[in-house]
Amino acid sequence: MKISVSIAAVAVALLAGSAMAAAPVVSPVASAPAGLKSLPMSIGGRVQKTSDAYTYQWPGTYFETAFDGQAVYFNVGKGDEILHVTVDGQASAPVVKPAPGLYGVEGLAKGKHTVRIEVVTESQAASDAFGGFSAAADARPVAVEARARQIEFIGDSHTVGYGNISTTRDCTTDDVWKTTDNSVAFGPVTARHYNADYQVNAISGHGIVRNYNGFAGDPVPVAYPYVLLNHDTLYQDATWQPQIIVIALGTNDFSTPLNAGEKWTTRDQLHADYEATYGKFLKDLRARNPKAYFILWATDMANGEIATEERKVVDQFKASGDNRITFLPPFTGLQMTGCHWHPSAADDKTISDALVGFIDAHPDLWQGK
Numbered sequence: 272m273k274i275s276v277s278i279a280a281v282a283v284a285l286l287a288g289s290a291m292a293a294a295p296v297v298s299p300v301a302s303a304p305a306g307l308k309s310l311p312m313s314i315g316g317r318v319q320k321t322s323d324a325y326t327y328q329w330p331g332t333y334f335e336t337a338f339d340g341q342a343v344y345f346n347v348g349k350g351d352e353i354l355h356v357t358v359d360g361q362a363s364a365p366v367v368k369p370a371p372g373l374y375g376v377e378g379l380a381k382g383k384h385t386v387r388i389e390v391v392t393e394s395q396a397a398s399d400a401f402g403g404f405s406a407a408a409d410a411r412p413v414a415v416e417a418r419a420r421q422i423e424f425i426g427d428s429h430t431v432g433y434g435n436i437s438t439t440r441d442c443t444t445d446d447v448w449k450t451t452d453n454s455v456a457f458g459p460v461t462a463r464h465y466n467a468d469y470q471v472n473a474i475s476g477h478g479i480v481r482n483y484n485g486f487a488g489d490p491v492p493v494a495y496p497y498v499l500l501n502h503d504t505l506y507q508d509a510t511w512q513p514q515i516i517v518i519a520l521g522t523n524d525f526s527t528p529l530n531a532g533e534k535w536t537t538r539d540q541l542h543a544d545y546e547a548t549y550g551k552f553l554k555d556l557r558a559r560n561p562k563a564y565f566i567l568w569a570t571d572m573a574n575g576e577i578a579t580e581e582r583k584v585v586d587q588f589k590a591s592g593d594n595r596i597t598f599l600p601p602f603t604g605l606q607m608t609g610c611h612w613h614p615s616a617a618d619d620k621t622i623s624d625a626l627v628g629f630i631d632a633h634p635d636l637w638q639g640k
Contacts, residue, residue, distance in 0.1 A: 295358040300373040306408035312336040319498045324348045324400040328499045330453045331471030333389045340410025342377040348400025355389040391452045419640040420467035421513040424458035428475035432456030434610020442610035457622035478523035485530045492552040517566045521577040549584040564636045565596040
């Protein structure tokens, strides 16, 4: 959901002058200063507005604001998450599992400042909440300029950034949570390269028709239409019109053998279901995004089964008369040193570089933006 406008223009102007500034310190605020007033903000990702907060669950959500003053405050709601907070491009220490309440960055130099908060963790089990930004009564909101480019990433754990900053493949559940950093996953890295707003609509362990090793739960196409994973509210936002949509789904469908009791008794049946369901998902995406260009990609895992099946889906989509789609050559040589043999942050950079290479070779994909 895109609310208000982003801070790109102000950020660019300020970064050069603030490059050597001290890292901001985020601290809980026991008692709110008198006269705080709300600041307008830009939101990246899908959120559900309640009376006092913005609730979110898909990864990659971020919040931005800009103001003229010496302190900024923000409210964190209930939820387990890691937040990255930057002021004028300078990052604070990560804010890990913050207790609900008011937090502040105080003692800033007089003048204009930009603030960005990124949620870098995955929250499948429950949604998180953010209560917005505020500043002192004498602070002044700064007019900001909207980003023209929008790009969306749809996928599974590879798109989430599952355990991508881990130094070992052997991880506990808590290790995965602590070492998942969506801000350095290939999607946000690519979006920042183009100064584009982005959404990351991905769920670790979930596929097109089959989840990892056949476990129960919504496949991604079933969960995708909703703001949260609980199916309460359909996602509808006329301001979200991505020029490019990047999709990678199939790893969980094909990386494990079929189990007794699953709905498919043969691999051929699984293939047919995957191709038909993926094709319908792409047609639904096209109905929502008539001008977007689709880029599909896959690793070379599962002896090439994932890439072969995803390529079939692209070929079938093109055969239906829609040519605004491509399948990138399967990714080889990824080190997969993240948790449980997932892409590392270095692998994410490799994937991003390939996406950038393709997009740069086809600048028309941005439709003049």
